[in-house]
Amino acid sequence: MQEMVIYGVSFDMVGKQPIVLLKAVDTNKFLPIWIGHPEAAAILMKLQGASTPRPMTHDLLQDMLGELDASCTSVAVTELRDNTFYASITLSVNGRDVVIDSRPSDALALAVRCGATIFAAEEVIAESAIEFEHEVEDTEEVVDKFKEFLDEVTPEDFAAGDQ
Numbered sequence: 001m002q003e004m005v006i007y008g009v010s011f012d013m014v015g016k017q018p019i020v021l022l023k024a025v026d027t028n029k030f031l032p033i034w035i036g037h038p039e040a041a042a043i044l045m046k047l048q049g050a051s052t053p054r055p056m057t058h059d060l061l062q063d064m065l066g067e068l069d070a071s072c073t074s075v076a077v078t079e080l081r082d083n084t085f086y087a088s089i090t091l092s093v094n095g096r097d098v099v100i101d102s103r104p105s106d107a108l109a110l111a112v113r114c115g116a117t118i119f120a121a122e123e124v125i126a127e128s129a130i131e132f133e134h135e136v137e138d139t140e141e142v143v144d145k146f147k148e149f150l151d152e153v154t155p156e157d158f159a160a161g162d163q
Contacts (some may be wrong), residue, residue, distance in 0.1 A: 001076060001119040003070040006047065006108060009040050020108055022077070022120060023055065029129040031120055033077065033085050039105030046112040057077040065091065065114070073097070078135075080124050090138035 007023040007030060018040030022031040035043075042058050045051075055063060065072060070093040079086045087104040090097050102110075111118050 001121055002026070002029075002125055004077075004118045004120050006043065006112065006118065008045075009044050022108075022118065024120070024125065024129070028132040029125055031077065031125060031129045033104050035103075035105035035108075039103075039109055040052065042109040043105070043112055046109070058106070058113055061110055062113045066092070070094075070098075072110055072116045074117040074119060075106075075111040075119065076119040078121050080127055085124070089146070090121070113135050126149050 003025040004022040005025060005081060007021045009020050010013065011018055012034070018037055019032045020033050020035050020043060022033065023029070042056060045056075046058075049080075052059075062072075070091050072089060073092050074090045075087060076090070077085055077087050085104045087102045087107040089100045089102045089107050089110060091100065092098075108118065110116065
């Protein structure tokens, strides 16, 4: 597993589908994951420090964990199968770890609320990550290159076992 951070949320130019962009902590590898509009909004709201008058779903999950003396310690993008990313959420409950299956979008929305560490499996990174050849410092440069990439890519390009 490689540690990742949420680098940003964007939209593909063709279908206007939201994409969360994860960046490997120690490399210039970026992992784009197509997500739904509500989850994109949930991630962006928290990243931008916005709040709602009433708890949204992921806020509710965080509140419930707190009331149950449980905590979300990490989330992981675990695999890519049939063009679908899979993830897991690791909770600490009464001194033991509990791993729960999740969509990556929900796992990431919870992670940004709980301060949980984000990981991606080596196999997922090898199959789907985009690597920039030089050190990336300029956010606008990454966004521009990512937009160029999005103009040409489709979710099917990430199918496991393609030529």
